[in-house]
């Protein structure tokens with residue numbers, strides 16, 4: 001049997017697709033129906049069908065897949081349930097925008113036509129989202145796929161509504177809601193974004209109604225709403241207005257009289273201390289009105305649902321005019337009428353719709369609400385008593401503070417796309433009933449022909465049920481029994497309130513359990529300009545393009561290493577280079593090992609057992625592997641995914657490739673005989689195979705490919721067992737000994753660079769060891785030291801022995817080191833070669849430093865090290881150029 005040599009390059013395009021197909025065929029991701037032993041379950045947060053997945057989604061999905069594959073390799077029964085979210089209002093807004101580009105206004109289309117268009121939109125995005133998930137190599141169980149508006153989700157949503165309704169936790173009430181006049185729907189408080197904007201503060205004179213001289217001055221930024229005034233209010237303790245309370249004023253531009261009332265809610269410091277009360281169009285005014293219902297009359301709304309002035313109360317010339325335009329016209333009319341006392345620029349907080357950017361209109365409107373206070377208590381308790389743990393824990397404070405200030409949740413939306421509110425009204429007797437099934441007749445009077453509620457539910461009203469509804473609730477399914485509560489939720493902190501907190505409330509209410517034990521918040525990715533990468537900004541590259549260009553594994557690795565996944569960081573085109581470089585290194589290491597395998601090499605099912613007194617390098621690399629795999633396990637258990645990736649990166653790159661491979665290179669070639677070659681091959685194969693295995697959760701495709709090139713047992717790496725830390729032993733003695741050898745290498749390398757020994761030269765070296773033990777150790781390893789430090793001879797000298805005059809030295813704990821520094825001036829050719837080499841290295845190092853992705857994501861120590869390297873290279877380059885008689889280049 002002859003082994004095919006491995007390809008020199010990793011052809012990711014072919015490899016990734018091949019293994020994805022193989023995993024599908026072998027149903028690697030399929031959750032066991034009757035799991036025995038431990039389970040690990042989670043839902044894929046259902047992405048909105050508004051758009052396609054962004055690079056931010058890919059980061060979250062990579063984190064989940066790392067955890068999923070890690071648990072699967074540990075033998076846990078894993079269920080990872082994918083799905084998509086209908087995203088009611090957002091999707092309708094997206095379709096509305098697309099139609100507007102074709103000159104069609106969504107509101108003019110019949111309901112059925114809108115539903116058909118939105119359905120098409122959803123189908124297209126859903127298909128592409130599924131392709132994106134597959135292309136990333138994410139091992140979700142597609143047989144558990146759910147959609148937030150499939151038949152089961154519709155039934156579950158209605159069931160929850162009816163139960164909360166019957167328990168008095170859902171009610172319909174007239175409240176001031178956030179009205180989006182552009183989209184013609186109510187919004188929840190969370191969908192309103194507040195920011196400071198410039199406006200104008202007017203002081204308007206309201207004359208006394210009885211005709212006496214003077215009146216009350218009222219400050220407002222919304223003169224167009226004066227037609228809806230029902231009173232002017234002052235603070236009861238405001239001495240300036242003491243005589244005014246109980247009198248009446250006339251609303252300017254009209255004949256209407258309204259009383260002056262006293263209410264503690266008025267801020268005497270604002271404007272003149274007197275404010276107009278317009279209860280249908282302002283939350284505070286509505287509150288004032290409610291405290292004075294006996295004195296005041298609630299007049300009809302003076303703004304319609306499109307935000308235009310309209311009603312009998314509005315003078316004819318302003319009717320039908322948009323609020324923004326009306327503001328100017330009413331101001332002009334007030335100026336002409338001599339009613340304006342002052343106007344000045346004014347900056348204040350304005351609420352805008354997250355969906356349409358329209359200024360949100362406070363509007364008194366009948367809407368459906370969920371009472372939150374009682375629901376919130378078990379969610380808060382779960383975090384306090386540790387049954388739900390937030391990672392990183394710093395987000396707990398934010399969580400508590402939000403849960404304390406909870407308002408009732410407005411859940412009705414006036415759009416077409418969404419779950420219907422399951423409430424029916426009887427036109428005959430006026431009765432109202434909530435029902436899971438569409439009722440045939442009135443429960444009270446048996447009248448047939450009930451009128452359904454015209455509104456739909458906020459999309460989060462289904463999302464908050466997702467951990468149990470996606471597993472089949474309210475049916476008592478096998479999945480719910482076996483896999484609920486789920487193990488972990490991985491999501492962005494930007495939806496901590498919209499979603500995470502509400503899921504905890506719903507889980508406690510309907511299943512009696514928190515829906516997950518751990519919540520892992522990933523960070524937010526930012527673009528080159530520092531903006532959050534998001535669907536709405538459209539600044540995310542399409543992950544499918546990146547995968548086509550660089551491969552899924554490069555992308556996955558770059559997203560978790562080296563920047564911490566749970567902190568915000570930039571994602572730039574340069575970010576992907578780190579992932580690609582690492583995969584190249586991994587490929588080359590395995591290719592080297594593969595090239596040294598013997599025919600019919602046995603799979604390394606157990607760690608090689610080393611004889612007593614075995615060479616320290618083998619003991620050391622097994623010890624390093626033991627430390628590495630322990631750290632990977634620790635970090636993954638603690639949801640420190642970047643640290644786990646970093647431990648494997650360091651081991652592969654530095655311990656395995658830089659040190660061990662170089663150390664045993666000679667042995668592998670048989671330089672020390674067959675027994676030494678066999679030991680080296682066994683140990684090398686073992687640590688390489690285990691590294692490939694432990695990297696599988698991070699970079700599944702390339703590791704699956706490489707694993708098949710190494711001796712292995714089993715058919716698929718995806719189903720192979722996770723490496724156990726106790727396989728190899730800790731060996732502190734070997735660590736100390738190799739530490740001394742590596743110190744010798746580093747010291748000689750440092751002397752080389754300090755004295756600008758040309759890169760190609762191998763000068764002689766001398767060592768005066770600090771003790772007998774060190775002397776024996778380094779003498780035994782002098783071949784390795786010479787090879788790694790690239791020196792010619794290494795001579796051990798005693799305390800009194802002199803070194804040649806051309807030697808330059810330095811002192812370390814292990815001894816005094818000397819290096820022969822050539823006196824003769826190197827030839828101009830040699831200098832030029834040296835200069836080109838240095839210039840190339842310097843350019844590479846500077847490119848790395850210039851990449852903002854590297855600067856902000858790499859650990860500070862690595863950045864500092866790289867900066868130091870650039871400085872050193874630059875100095876050496878300058879000296880070489882001086883010797884060449886050229887002008888020195890720019891410094892570091």
Ligand SMILES: [Zn+2]
Pocket residue numbers: 426427428429430431442443444445446447
């Ligand atoms: Zn009835």
